[in-house]
Structures are given as structure tokens and as C-alpha cells.
Amino acid sequence: MFLPDWAALNATLNWLAHGLWNLSWWQVVIYTLVVTHITIASVTIYLHRHQAHRAMDLHPSMSHFFRFWLWLTTGQVTKEWVAIHRKHHAKCETKDDPHSPHAHGIETVFWKGAELYRAESKNLDTVAKFGHGTPNDWVERHVYTRFSWQGIVLMLLINLALFGAAGLTVWAVQMMWIPVMAAGIINGIGHYWGYRNFEAPDASTNITPWGILIGGEELHNNHHTYPTSAKFSVKKYEFDMGWVYISIMQALGLAKVKKTPPKLQRGTFQPLATENTLEALIANRYEVMANYAKQMRLACKAELATLKAKRADMTTLLAAKRWLHRDADKVPAAALPNLELARAEHPILDKMVAMREELRQLWLNTSMSREHLTAELAAWCHRAEASGIAALQEFSIMLRTAKA
Numbered sequence: 001m002f003l004p005d006w007a008a009l010n011a012t013l014n015w016l017a018h019g020l021w022n023l024s025w026w027q028v029v030i031y032t033l034v035v036t037h038i039t040i041a042s043v044t045i046y047l048h049r050h051q052a053h054r055a056m057d058l059h060p061s062m063s064h065f066f067r068f069w070l071w072l073t074t075g076q077v078t079k080e081w082v083a084i085h086r087k088h089h090a091k092c093e094t095k096d097d098p099h100s101p102h103a104h105g106i107e108t109v110f111w112k113g114a115e116l117y118r119a120e121s122k123n124l125d126t127v128a129k130f131g132h133g134t135p136n137d138w139v140e141r142h143v144y145t146r147f148s149w150q151g152i153v154l155m156l157l158i159n160l161a162l163f164g165a166a167g168l169t170v171w172a173v174q175m176m177w178i179p180v181m182a183a184g185i186i187n188g189i190g191h192y193w194g195y196r197n198f199e200a201p202d203a204s205t206n207i208t209p210w211g212i213l214i215g216g217e218e219l220h221n222n223h224h225t226y227p228t229s230a231k232f233s234v235k236k237y238e239f240d241m242g243w244v245y246i247s248i249m250q251a252l253g254l255a256k257v258k259k260t261p262p263k264l265q266r267g268t269f270q271p272l273a274t275e276n277t278l279e280a281l282i283a284n285r286y287e288v289m290a291n292y293a294k295q296m297r298l299a300c301k302a303e304l305a306t307l308k309a310k311r312a313d314m315t316t317l318l319a320a321k322r323w324l325h326r327d328a329d330k331v332p333a334a335a336l337p338n339l340e341l342a343r344a345e346h347p348i349l350d351k352m353v354a355m356r357e358e359l360r361q362l363w364l365n366t367s368m369s370r371e372h373l374t375a376e377l378a379a380w381c382h383r384a385e386a387s388g389i390a391a392l393q394e395f396s397i398m399l400r401t402a403k404a
Contacts, residue, residue: 113183
């Protein structure tokens with residue numbers, strides 16, 4: 001008579017219920033958070049900063065670790081991801097942008113961002129035009145690209161073996177992590193809501209100043225302003241987790257940073273703006289205009305204080321102040337009436353808005369010679385300092401200390 005091996009059956013049932021590691025629920029949660037964070041780090045360091053923008057070099061061992069990990073946890077093909085991202089930068093906020101919320105709608109990008117990615121990955125012209133320079137070795141051709149979905153199946157089997165039935169939940173979270181965090185939040189929210197340090201030529205925003213959960217990708221406006229920088233944080237209060245990992249790898253000889261955000265250099269005060277001043281302005285135009293925006297906010301604050309002291313109506317200026325430092329094409333049509341009325345009521349702010357546009361034209365005008373542009377810059381500084389507006393005077397003096 002056959003007698004079941006109850007000990008073996010109990011061991012099998014225990015494995016099915018708890019897996020080889022037999023962890024508590026909170027330990028499984030910690031494991032899930034760690035592995036999803038490694039996936040985020042792999043995306044931002046390897047796919048984004050290293051492959052798509054060439055902002056840094058990686059040691060072959062690190063590069064292959066990231067490739068292998070992404071194969072296990074996302075099934076993404078390096079060439080496809082890089083091509084789609086480069087096209088996003090090249091066609092940003094247009095109908096050809098693969099995932100702009102301004103072209104496709106915020107709800108579509110947030111909830112169906114992964115579907116937009118899959119659809120664009122099938123566009124062979126996109127992959128051929130924008131996917132150059134990505135790995136094309138034997139393992140890429142015969143494993144990671146050819147069997148892209150088998151990696152995530154292997155990850156499922158590993159999770160089931162380690163955690164039993166709970167492994168299916170761990171795997172589901174891993175599979176959702178990049179579609180939600182990258183395709184939804186970065187591509188959607190990162191072009192729709194948040195704050196802007198710089199007037200980049202698109203709608204990119206910084207979601208939060210602390211780039212931890214998505215490895216620094218939260219600082220999306222900074223990235224679109226300086227796309228070839230390996231470091232995304234630019235302000236003292238901003239934190240880029242991806243940059244922390246890159247710095248550690250660089251200290252260990254596993255990475256080499258090629259570029260970080262440029263910083264406006266200050267020298268001695270020049271009686272007149274020179275060609276060197278012009279070069280510094282053009283090279284650091286985003287930082288310069290951010291400084292101008294700061295002066296404009298101070299001027300606006302002073303105007304509001306005056307209105308308050310007079311007990312005058314502040315409604316128009318309060319509604320317009322967020323748009324005073326923006327490029328004209330970035331101001332929504334609904335905000336234009338308030339902006340025009342505020343400028344008409346406040347000559348100081350009107351003058352600053354007008355002179356901001358004049359300054360911006362110095363690097364947009366490609367038909368003038370360097371000598372002509374330098375003379376225009378010197379004339380701009382003279383008008384700023386003769387305006388009687390303290391904010392303009394301070395900015396012009398700062399500008400004349402800039403050096404390339």
C-alpha cells in the first residue's frame with residue numbers, strides 16, 4: 001500500500017506558499033522596493049544618461065549588468081528605447097513627439113504611455129534614424145533583442161521560486177513600475193505639471209526638487225535644458241539620486257562623466273559689454289534668463305507691495321505675475337488679457353518684459369555678425385542702467401561681469 005510522504009508534501013506546500021526564502025510580508029515589500037529601484041537606476045543611468053545622451057561612459061561590466069537587469073525586469077530593447085527618447089527630444093511637443101501630453105493629451109500619456117511606447121517601437125524609421133550607436137554585439141542580437149520577452153518570464157520564475165505565490169505580486173509590481181513611473185509620470189506629468197528653473201524651448205517641468213523615487217528623472221525641466229549633462233540637479237535644494245550613484249561609480253573607476261550643467265563664470269567688471277560677454281551670455285543663456293526672471297520677480301514683489309500699501313486692487317497683477325518672465329509663445333491665450341493689462345498698469349514691469357525679449361533676440365538672431373551683436377548687447381546694458389529700474393540695473397551690472 002502506497003503511503004504519502006507527508007513531510008515532503010508539507011515541504012512542497014510550504015515552498016508554494018512562502019518560497020525558498022520564506023520571508024515575512026514586510027521583507028517582501030522591502031525586496032520589491034529595492035529591485036524596482038535598481039530598475040529605475042538602470043533606466044536613468046544606462047538607457048538615458050549613458051546610451052541616449054552620451055553624457056557619460058560606463059565600464060563594460062556595469063554596462064552589461066544594466067543591460068541584463070533591464071532584460072529581466074522590463075524586456076526593453078536598448079536601441080528602441082534610445083531611438084524613441086531621442087525622437088522625443090528632436091520633436092518635443094509636436095505631433096511627431098512619441099509621448100507629449102500636449103500632442104496626445106495628458107490622460108492618454110499618463111494611462112497609456114506604455115502603449116504609445118510600444119506603437120513607436122514598431123516604427124522602423126524611428127529606430128533606424130535615432131537608434132544609432134547602441135550595442136550590437138552577439139548577446140544583444142541573439143538574446144536581449146531576439147528574446148526580449150523571455151527575460152521577464154525568467155524574472156517571474158525567479159520570483160515564484162523565491163517567494164512562492166507572493167512572487168506573482170512582486171513580479172506584477174515590477175512589470176508596472178516602468179510603465180507607470182517612466183511612461184506615465186515622467187513623460188506625462190513631467191511635461192504638464194511642476195516648476196521650471198529654465199525657459200527651455202518645450203513644456204518640460206521639474207516634478208519635485210528631490211529626485212529619489214524615479215532616480216532623478218523628476219528633474220525633467222533641468223534635463224531638457226541641459227540634455228547632455230550627466231547631472232540633473234542644478235539648484236542647491238535639488239537632489240538627484242542617479243547622480244549619487246554615478247558619482248560613486250566614477251570614484252570606483254566604473255564610470256566617467258563627460259558633461260555637467262554649465263555654470264556662468266564671473267570675472268572683473270567690464271566698462272562695456274565685450275565679445276567675451278556675448279559669448280558668456282549665449283553659452284549660459286538659460287542660467288542668465290533664470291537670473292533675469294529672479295530680478296523680475298523682485299520687481300513684481302515691489303509693485304505688489306506698493307499696491308498693498310495703497311490698498312489698491314492686486315487681482316490683475318497676481319494673476320499675471322507667473323507669466324511675466326515666460327517666452328511669449330509659452331503664455332496661454334487665456335492669460336494674455338491679464339498679462340497685457342498688468343503691463344499697461346505697471347510701466348516698470350512692461351519695460352522689463354520688453355527688454356527681456358530684446359535680450360533673448362541676441363542669441364536668436366543668426367543673421368548679425370559678432371561685432372554687431374556685441375554692440376547691441378552693449379547698447380542693451382546702457383539702456384538697462386539708464387532705465388532707473390533697480391532690478392534692470394543690477395542685472396546689467398551682473399551681466400558685465402560674466403566671462404566665457
